[in-house]
């Protein structure tokens with residue numbers, strides 16, 4: 001432990017020394033594991049912010065966002081786009097106007113350009129220059145990880161976004177082949193008027209017997225309110241696990257959710273949990289690892305990762321997982337080159353939403 005701390009300290013000192021010597025330092029793309037969150041509920045979009053944003057996202061995404069009835073949905077989806085564009089910009093060094101995103105047949109956002117895999121095949125491109133502000137944030141995050149955490153990076157710029165309640169979150173994990181994320185509020189959705197037990201009955205077909213047993217663990221001696229709260233938290237935990245998995249696979253909730261069966265080993269409290277396991281069609285699948293945690297008192301966020309080398313001991317090591325970093329709108333928009341003109345009409349319509 002002492003040895004680990006000393007190594008971390010030495011690494012930090014060397015990094016600060018190098019930063020001082022080379023203010024525009026280089027960073028290996030493959031080192032950048034990203035966990036970003038954005039508090040969408042705290043963002044009151046201004047006209048000038050929206051005008052700028054209207055020029056830095058793709059027209060088809062603007063059209064999609066314009067169709068949202070509620071401003072909360074429009075804001076979250078918009079931030080999701082900005083998170084992805086910024087990630088690609090930071091990771092590849094490509095200016096925003098050459099970044100082209102599309103959606104696959106399951107609606108999953110994918111990167112069309114630049115061709116990241118080709119970029120990485122040229123060894124000289126394995127390092128990109130990123131601006132110093134970004135670099136500092138990356139380094140701070142990286143400092144929380146021990147250098148022994150480096151898993152073999154694969155040639156893959158993966159990412160996934162989720163939004164619910166207060167938060168929009170993004171994950172990118174270069175050491176994993178597939179990655180998915182889900183964030184959820186642990187309270188019963190407002191539109192559901194049933195009691196907690198009836199709500200569970202409605203969801204009966206989504207979970208396996210093994211999972212229901214874990215969701216309903218508490219005995220009758222616990223007061224009713226706490227009992228329900230704990231059950232809802234457990235329920236949300238399992239729902240996030242399922243969604244993060246189906247999003248990593250990319251199909252969404254079109255598969256039979258009872259074909260995936262989770263077993264939790266640690267209670268979800270203030271600490272990151274990484275020891276939950278999964279069986280797919282009854283078969284243990286150790287190549288899948290999960291990160292579960294609370295983002296705040298009410299929101300659980302879960303990351304699902306599939307590894308090409310399931311035996312690498314760092315895959316499930318909590319000390320190798322970066323914290324979520326809360327990013328700002330300035331960070332997301334700064335230095336992003338425009339794709340077209342500012343769109344007054346789009347902004348007018350956006351600002352009319354309730």
Ligand SMILES: CC(C)(COP(=O)(O)OP(=O)(O)OC[C@H]1O[C@@H](n2cnc3c(N)ncnc32)[C@H](O)[C@@H]1OP(=O)(O)O)[C@@H](O)C(=O)NCCC(=O)NCCS
Pocket residue numbers: 076077078080105106107108109160161162163164181182183243246247248249250251252253254
């Ligand atoms: C994908 C799915 C699980 C998302 O669940 P959700 O809890 O509603 O939403 P989340 O906030 O967690 O994630 C939404 C984000 O995931 C991403 N996403 C969309 N489809 C995805 C997929 N198939 N796989 C992974 N990620 C996906 C997008 O970034 C999306 O944000 P956006 O809608 O603003 O672009 C759900 O929509 C689903 O099961 N869809 C089924 C697939 C389907 O029917 N597609 C056809 C629709 S045209």
